[in-house]
Amino acid sequence: MKADSSKEEVHPCFLRFVTDVKQGKYSGSSEITSKTLDLLKQLIADGEFSNAQGMMDTIRAHGRYLHKALPLHASVGNMARRVLKIVREEYAAGSKIIKNKSEEIDPQESLHKIITSVESGEDYSSHVPDLKSGVLEHISEFEMELETSIDNIAQQAQEHIHSNEIILTLGMSHVVESFLRKAAAHRKFDVIVVDCGPIGKGQQLAVSLAKSKINTTIIGDRAIVGIMSRVNKVIIGTHTVMANGGLRALRSCHAVALAAKHCSVPVFVLAPLYKLTPQYLCSYDQDGFNSYIAPDGVLDFSDHPTLSQIKRYCPVFDYVPPELITLFISNTGGHAPSYVYRLLSELYHPDDYEI
Amino acid sequence: MDVQAEVAEYFCQILREDHDVSAGIAAIRTLLYFLEKDNSKTLQELDNKLSKAIASMRQTDYPITAITSATELFRRFITLTSLLDNQSFDKCKESMLSRGQLFLNKLKEARDKVGKMAGPFIVDGCKILTHSKSRVVLQTMKEAAKANKRFTVYVTCSSPDESGRLMCKELDAANIPCTLILDSTMGYVMEQVDMVMVGAEGVVESGGIINKVGSYTMAMCAKELKKPFYVLTESFKFVRIYPLNQQNLPKEFKYSASKLQNDLSKEHPMVDYTPPSFITLLFTDLGILTPSAVSDELIKLYL
Numbered sequence: 001m002k003a004d005s006s007k008e009e010v011h012p013c014f015l016r017f018v019t020d021v022k023q024g025k026y027s028g029s030s031e032i033t034s035k036t037l038d039l040l041k042q043l044i045a046d047g048e049f050s051n052a053q054g055m056m057d058t059i060r061a062h063g064r065y066l067h068k069a070l071p072l073h074a075s076v077g078n079m080a081r082r083v084l085k086i087v088r089e090e091y092a093a094g095s096k097i098i099k100n101k102s103e104e105i106d107p108q109e110s111l112h113k114i115i116t117s118v119e120s121g122e123d124y125s126s127h128v129p130d131l132k133s134g135v136l137e138h139i140s141e142f143e144m145e146l147e148t149s150i151d152n153i154a155q156q157a158q159e160h161i162h163s164n165e166i167i168l169t170l171g172m173s174h175v176v177e178s179f180l181r182k183a184a185a186h187r188k189f190d191v192i193v194v195d196c197g198p199i200g201k202g203q204q205l206a207v208s209l210a211k212s213k214i215n216t217t218i219i220g221d222r223a224i225v226g227i228m229s230r231v232n233k234v235i236i237g238t239h240t241v242m243a244n245g246g247l248r249a250l251r252s253c254h255a256v257a258l259a260a261k262h263c264s265v266p267v268f269v270l271a272p273l274y275k276l277t278p279q280y281l282c283s284y285d286q287d288g289f290n291s292y293i294a295p296d297g298v299l300d301f302s303d304h305p306t307l308s309q310i311k312r313y314c315p316v317f318d319y320v321p322p323e324l325i326t327l328f329i330s331n332t333g334g335h336a337p338s339y340v341y342r343l344l345s346e347l348y349h350p351d352d353y354e355i
Numbered sequence: 356m357d358v359q360a361e362v363a364e365y366f367c368q369i370l371r372e373d374h375d376v377s378a379g380i381a382a383i384r385t386l387l388y389f390l391e392k393d394n395s396k397t398l399q400e401l402d403n404k405l406s407k408a409i410a411s412m413r414q415t416d417y418p419i420t421a422i423t424s425a426t427e428l429f430r431r432f433i434t435l436t437s438l439l440d441n442q443s444f445d446k447c448k449e450s451m452l453s454r455g456q457l458f459l460n461k462l463k464e465a466r467d468k469v470g471k472m473a474g475p476f477i478v479d480g481c482k483i484l485t486h487s488k489s490r491v492v493l494q495t496m497k498e499a500a501k502a503n504k505r506f507t508v509y510v511t512c513s514s515p516d517e518s519g520r521l522m523c524k525e526l527d528a529a530n531i532p533c534t535l536i537l538d539s540t541m542g543y544v545m546e547q548v549d550m551v552m553v554g555a556e557g558v559v560e561s562g563g564i565i566n567k568v569g570s571y572t573m574a575m576c577a578k579e580l581k582k583p584f585y586v587l588t589e590s591f592k593f594v595r596i597y598p599l600n601q602q603n604l605p606k607e608f609k610y611s612a613s614k615l616q617n618d619l620s621k622e623h624p625m626v627d628y629t630p631p632s633f634i635t636l637l638f639t640d641l642g643i644l645t646p647s648a649v650s651d652e653l654i655k656l657y658l
Contacts, residue, residue: 338647
């Protein structure tokens with residue numbers, strides 16, 4: 001209902017940001033995520049809000065705008081959800097001092113709440129002094145958490161990689177790169193990188209690992225199944241973690257996960273918490289969930305005589321179902337896929353799932 | 356003695372008059388009615404009388420799983436309310452009655468919420484297999500059809516009571532294309548469908564479900580052919596038991612009260628237990644849950 005009026009009021013920075021992302025000016029989701037958070041922070045700092053409700057409406061409108069403009073970058077929406085949660089928390093903390101309310105209301109729907117008939121409707125209309133500064137401070141803390149999330153994951157490397165193991169990974173992922181490097185400082189092990197061309201840039205990862213003196217082999221996608229029986233562990237990054245514990249990850253990930261399942265090789269997914277989205281895969285028809293890029297890497301334009309007779313597609317993502325994953329390693333520790341629902345309820349307010 | 360008979364009669368009357376109400380809701384309405392009429396002087400007395408009233412409902416031939424979960428929820432409600440308000444028994448009872456109505460209303464909203472959650476999973480052109488008759492599944496499908504989604508449904512006729520025929524009739528009335536199939540054709544149609552959607556009589560602590568016999572077979576077929584198996588259910592059907600296998604399921608759950616005296620080896624069980632590993636997701640009014648989230652909810656309530 002408010003969508004139309006808010007459309008005109010979208011902050012110009014956001015428009016520029018969307019164009020920049022679409023033109024591929026940012027590399028990697030961590031950069032996009034921190035940029036989104038910067039923008040939201042600026043939005044709050046610039047705005048004049050009489051109460052928390054107004055602040056939340058503005059954030060939500062901008063979050064919705066970003067989500068619609070960049071549907072495949074789930075972490076953008078996640079940032080808006082996290083900021084909304086921060087506003088809620090700050091508001092609750094602020095109003096507690098004023099009203100002397102001691103009990104905290106759990107936002108989740110639960111059987112307990114149905115029974116005790118607690119009304120869940122909270123209003124955010126009353127004035128809380130210093131709400132803005134509180135929120136901004138809280139966001140800065142969260143920014144720190146974001147910046148250190150990749151390091152925090154890398155810190156856990158020694159617990160998961162042991163001496164003389166053969167690790168298989170796929171494509172280029174910054175978090176996997178730092179994870180393996182960290183482990184290599186203490187242990188000796190071999191890495192097999194699946195190239196995953198033309199989009200995966202596995203060669204880039206292989207070069208970087210070789211530079212830090214890790215024994216690295218690069219293989220093509222078609223050798224995944226053949227080599228899997230020799231592998232001790234699969235460690236991959238992901239684009240998004242869905243609410244059921246499934247992944248939206250780089251193409252070929254599903255093949256790797258299936259091969260790993262077949263050979264009983266554990267699959268570890270390195271996922272900073274900002275990649276966790278409350279969305280589900282509603283249908284196995286993958287069109288709405290994928291993006292397609294120029295297919296010249298699959299079949300070169302120079303093969304022109306055949307071009308008119310062949311349809312070429314180059315999808316970017318795979319959906320990997322949760323039963324193929326052994327463990328998620330996030331900046332707060334290891335989690336089983338069945339535990340993802342719990343993390344979600346801790347990270348976001350249920351009213352913000354649908355942004 | 357005749358109080359108990361009255362309770363059972365009131366309960367049966369609700370279910371006879373309104374086919375759209377589930378046994379769990381009827382049980383809670385009955386208990387609220389009982390609470391209103393009751394003239395106990397202490398909480399202990401009330402509790403004893405409630406147990407008797409519950410026992411009399413369990414003697415009727417309606418599905419006992421739903422009655423068990425709903426009545427247990429009600430007793431928990433009584434306990435928690437009495438803890439909140441412990442000035443005097445009269446005041447306590449007053450607040451029980453007023454809160455009870457709120458509680459009942461919340462439960463009635465549950466089905467709509469489930470429909471909203473499951474709606475996006477029904478997409479244009481999909482084929483859904485369902486088992487027996489479930490009011491939640493029916494309502495969800497009706498709502499999806501109202502939103503102009505085109506999909507087809509296969510319904511098993513579901514022996515021995517053939518409740519699938521009723522489901523098919525209702526879907527037909529709502530202009531949703533549906534096909535009635537034999538129970539034994541489950542495997543035959545499974546390759547054609549995109550997903551399985553069933554209701555549940557009860558959701559147990561492991562995250563598995565108790566439902567009309569044949570659901571387990573359907574879940575196994577779906578798993579084998581890698582089709583998602585979705586369960587649509589209201590949260591008042593969560594029940595605190597942990598069956599290990601089919602034999603382990605209490606007898607009262609499997610056979611109707613009037614048949615318990617017969618030689619059970621010659622009787623057909625009415626329900627079976629589907630373990631959580633066969634279930635993809637549960638759509639409840641508490642949100643979309645994975646089977647492992649169910650025990651979390653139950654622990655929160657009964658801790």
